[in-house]
Amino acid sequence: MDIVSTQQQKKIHPHKFTLWVAIGSIVMMFAGLTSAYIVKSSQAAWREIKMPTTFWYSTAVILLSSLTVQWAVRSFKEREMKRYRLLIGFTVVLGSLFVILQWIGFNQLWDSGVQFKGSSGAGQFLYVIAGLHALHVIGGVIALLVMFMKAFFGKNKNYSSIPVEVASTYWHFVDILWIYLLVFFIWIG
Amino acid sequence: MSNEANLHGHTEVVTTHPVHHDEHHVHHHKETFVTKYIFSQDHKMIARQFLITGIIWAIIGGLFSVLFRLQLGYPEQSFPILETFFGRWAAGGKIVPEFYYALVTMHGTILVFFVLTAGLSGTFANLLIPFQIGARDMASPFLNMLSYWFFFLASIVMMSSLFIETGPAAGGWTMYPPLSAVRQASLGSKLGSDLWLVSMALFIVSSLLGGLNYISTILNMRTKGMSMTRMPLTMWAIFFTAVLGVLSFPVLLSGAILLLFDRNLGTSFYLSDIVVNGEILSNEGGSAILYQHLFWFLGHPEVYIILLPAMGMVSEILSVNSRKPIFGYMAMVGSLFAICILAFLVWAHHMFVTGLNPFLGAFFVLLTLLIAVPSAIKVFNWLTTLWRGNIRFTPATLFAIGFVSLFISGGLTGIFLGNSTIDIHLHDTMFVVAHFHIVMGVASFFGMFAGVYHWFPKMFARYLNNTLGYIHFWVTIIGSYLIFWPMHYQGLAGIPRRYLDKRAWASFNQFADLDKMITVVSIIVFAVQLMFVFNFFYSIFKGRKVRTQNPWKANTLEWTTPIVAGHGNWEGEIPEVHRWAYDYGKDGRDFIPQTEPIGENESKDH
Numbered sequence: 001m002d003i004v005s006t007q008q009q010k011k012i013h014p015h016k017f018t019l020w021v022a023i024g025s026i027v028m029m030f031a032g033l034t035s036a037y038i039v040k041s042s043q044a045a046w047r048e049i050k051m052p053t054t055f056w057y058s059t060a061v062i063l064l065s066s067l068t069v070q071w072a073v074r075s076f077k078e079r080e081m082k083r084y085r086l087l088i089g090f091t092v093v094l095g096s097l098f099v100i101l102q103w104i105g106f107n108q109l110w111d112s113g114v115q116f117k118g119s120s121g122a123g124q125f126l127y128v129i130a131g132l133h134a135l136h137v138i139g140g141v142i143a144l145l146v147m148f149m150k151a152f153f154g155k156n157k158n159y160s161s162i163p164v165e166v167a168s169t170y171w172h173f174v175d176i177l178w179i180y181l182l183v184f185f186i187w188i189g
Numbered sequence: 190m191s192n193e194a195n196l197h198g199h200t201e202v203v204t205t206h207p208v209h210h211d212e213h214h215v216h217h218h219k220e221t222f223v224t225k226y227i228f229s230q231d232h233k234m235i236a237r238q239f240l241i242t243g244i245i246w247a248i249i250g251g252l253f254s255v256l257f258r259l260q261l262g263y264p265e266q267s268f269p270i271l272e273t274f275f276g277r278w279a280a281g282g283k284i285v286p287e288f289y290y291a292l293v294t295m296h297g298t299i300l301v302f303f304v305l306t307a308g309l310s311g312t313f314a315n316l317l318i319p320f321q322i323g324a325r326d327m328a329s330p331f332l333n334m335l336s337y338w339f340f341f342l343a344s345i346v347m348m349s350s351l352f353i354e355t356g357p358a359a360g361g362w363t364m365y366p367p368l369s370a371v372r373q374a375s376l377g378s379k380l381g382s383d384l385w386l387v388s389m390a391l392f393i394v395s396s397l398l399g400g401l402n403y404i405s406t407i408l409n410m411r412t413k414g415m416s417m418t419r420m421p422l423t424m425w426a427i428f429f430t431a432v433l434g435v436l437s438f439p440v441l442l443s444g445a446i447l448l449l450f451d452r453n454l455g456t457s458f459y460l461s462d463i464v465v466n467g468e469i470l471s472n473e474g475g476s477a478i479l480y481q482h483l484f485w486f487l488g489h490p491e492v493y494i495i496l497l498p499a500m501g502m503v504s505e506i507l508s509v510n511s512r513k514p515i516f517g518y519m520a521m522v523g524s525l526f527a528i529c530i531l532a533f534l535v536w537a538h539h540m541f542v543t544g545l546n547p548f549l550g551a552f553f554v555l556l557t558l559l560i561a562v563p564s565a566i567k568v569f570n571w572l573t574t575l576w577r578g579n580i581r582f583t584p585a586t587l588f589a590i591g592f593v594s595l596f597i598s599g600g601l602t603g604i605f606l607g608n609s610t611i612d613i614h615l616h617d618t619m620f621v622v623a624h625f626h627i628v629m630g631v632a633s634f635f636g637m638f639a640g641v642y643h644w645f646p647k648m649f650a651r652y653l654n655n656t657l658g659y660i661h662f663w664v665t666i667i668g669s670y671l672i673f674w675p676m677h678y679q680g681l682a683g684i685p686r687r688y689l690d691k692r693a694w695a696s697f698n699q700f701a702d703l704d705k706m707i708t709v710v711s712i713i714v715f716a717v718q719l720m721f722v723f724n725f726f727y728s729i730f731k732g733r734k735v736r737t738q739n740p741w742k743a744n745t746l747e748w749t750t751p752i753v754a755g756h757g758n759w760e761g762e763i764p765e766v767h768r769w770a771y772d773y774g775k776d777g778r779d780f781i782p783q784t785e786p787i788g789e790n791e792s793k794d795h
Contacts, residue, residue, distance in 0.1 A: 014329075017405045021405060029442055029443050116456045118455070118471050118473065120472075
């Protein structure tokens with residue numbers, strides 16, 4: 001009943017590998033969007049924006065959540081299930097907080113006059129790009145929530161750390177992706 | 190080496206059992222109708238679902254082309270049948286010009302995405318990957334099932350757009366803005382375009398889920414001894430196809446999302462300085478070329494997503510049926526790889542005359558023409574594989590040879606179009622239509638037919654009727670050339686594509702009879718495809734039964750499974766692989782399966 005045989009154990013677990021390919025795919029999507037941004041920013045009628053300050057708070061939150069999820073993986077491996085559950089719960093809260101802060105940031109931006117209608121500019125891209133990123137974070141929050149539920153109500157004891165590791169890798173990825181986007185917006189924008 | 194834990198949704202536990210102590214118990218779960226035929230997680234059933242959905246789409250997309258061909262061939266005549274099919278879109282038996290655009294748009298979308306991407310990759314990647322690499326199922330059967338159901342949802346949305354009041358999308362299958370982005374621009378730019386975009390977003394999700402699975406299955410789940418270079422070429426082709434899809438579809442998704450914003454929320458990603466019916470739109474600073482870049486960054490790899498699986502299957506089928514090893518295995522893999530890389534570097538050759546900087550164009554010409562090199566290597570290797578072979582002319586072999594013929598004919602015209610200067614004359618003419626139909630459309634269909642005839646015994650444990658198969662092949666190949674060859678001449682003479690009625694140009698009247706001939710032939714060819722569909726469904730239930738495990742005497746692993754393989758494919762252990770897949774006619778033996786250990790006195794090691 002083993003998914004991984006002796007020969008395969010030297011290799012990466014298929015689910016982890018699938019995640020890495022998926023990350024490559026997501027990277028291509030954001031590469032497409034950010035390169036569109038670069039192309040457009042050199043054209044006429046481009047409007048600049050001022051970054052909402054809330055984004056700094058959300059950045060701090062998502063960085064912190066990366067720490068908690070990493071600690072959760074370690075706790076799981078050390079069979080500290082109580083601490084694991086607590087940390088996964090923390091990460092879910094921080095992830096949700098991140099999305100809420102992004103939403104507040106969007107609203108600040110919207111109220112300062114950066115809206116969809118009219119000529120193109122950094123704002124329109126920011127809503128789309130950061131919005132899609134937030135969707136990916138929400139996906140991660142749902143995955144963590146499922147693991148949280150399993151840790152509490154799961155029927156069979158699960159000692160495989162693969163699902164936890166897959167979730168945490170994805171979580172670090174959306175974190176790094178946000179840092180990249182933030183640096184991109186500040187540097188290019 | 191089993192992934193049963195996965196199959197049965199059990200907890201995964203990493204154990205250290207050596208492979209050969211892994212006793213495989215064939216679990217016979219009580220499968221209900223729903224888990225067996227509808228929400229199935231078995232790769233073989235998912236493959237059949239993709240194939241049959243693809244066939245339904247192919248009939249619809251093909252029928253559209255026959256119906257608008259009627260009007261193209263006989264522009265002065267009215268056909269009551271058109272009114273029967275299309276109602277007020279063909280009032281009085283003549284297709285309304287706006288609806289003609291909708292028809293060509295849907296014909297392209299359906300055949301490119303729903304038939305030749307999902308129908309082809311979805312079918313054969315799912316069927317062949319676990320079979321040929323020796324795995325019990327995909328890396329994630331659940332994602333695999335989701336992949337089909339996202340495709341199904343996309344199909345429902347696209348299908349529903351055919352029946353709405355303002356008609357389906359009509360901006361061409363490429364959906365270029367501003368036509369597709371401005372609602373007032375045309376009827377098809379109203380709800381039809383939104384449904385098109387939503388359907389494509391679902392389709393992209395389906396492709397990505399599928400592609401992720403194909404890649405990680407091929408790289409991680411191969412049986413013992415199945416090194417990458419021992420894999421059949423079908424596996425290599427499907428692997429590169431999946432890589433192309435996973436890296437290029439997300440870019441189309443971002444393009445589509447921006448288009449949805451422009452359409453519905455008033456943003457200006459693609460729109461600038463637009464006046465519709467005297468009304469000035471507020472959009473400013475957008476760039477329509479940006480969409481073309483995002484679209485063709487997918488769009489060109491998409492061509493190879495369609496073509497590579499056909500290439501892989503043709504390589505396998507030609508080798509099996511010539512009873513000879515494939516010629517230049519590593520060259521075949523290398524050229525697949527080269528095509529995969531170049532596919533990402535040539536997208537702008539679709540934009541030579543749309544406002545691309547001519548200086549940039551020069552680089553894209555060079556890169557485009559470079560694709561001729563790996564393509565020529567592949568053609569050479571197919572021909573040398575056939576050369577002096579002991580060829581069995583099964584319908585599958587014929588279709589595979591037909592693929593090579595069409596690939597040569599269509600590929601050569603690509604060299605014309607790849608030159609930006611010649612493209613000034615040829616762009617948007619029937620020459621382009623002829624080129625891509627032959628090299629991408631018909632050729633890939635031939636690869637697909639070859640695959641269906643060859644693996645039908647594995648899919649349904651029965652054979653397709655051979656006589657109908659031969660009729661199918663000969664009418665289709667002759668018909669394809671009769672339909673598309675004359676279009677080259679039309680294009681060289683300057684006949685534009687996407688025109689419903691060309692009678693206003695006196696100079697084009699010389700082609701009127703040619704157009705009639707093309708229409709008549711396309712009706713015949715379509716009828717023969719329906720005959721194939723009949724053969725397909727009839728043979729599923731009434732075809733000649735498969736009595737031997739390995740009817741084609743092939744080396745690959747799928748023929749070591751039981752005739753009707755259960756979920757898990759092999760009863761007992763998965764066989765170990767000792768050699769490559771192409772030991773045909775070696776040391777006086779007709780064929781040596783991959784599972785047979787290398788003998789002491791064998792001439793050359795693989």
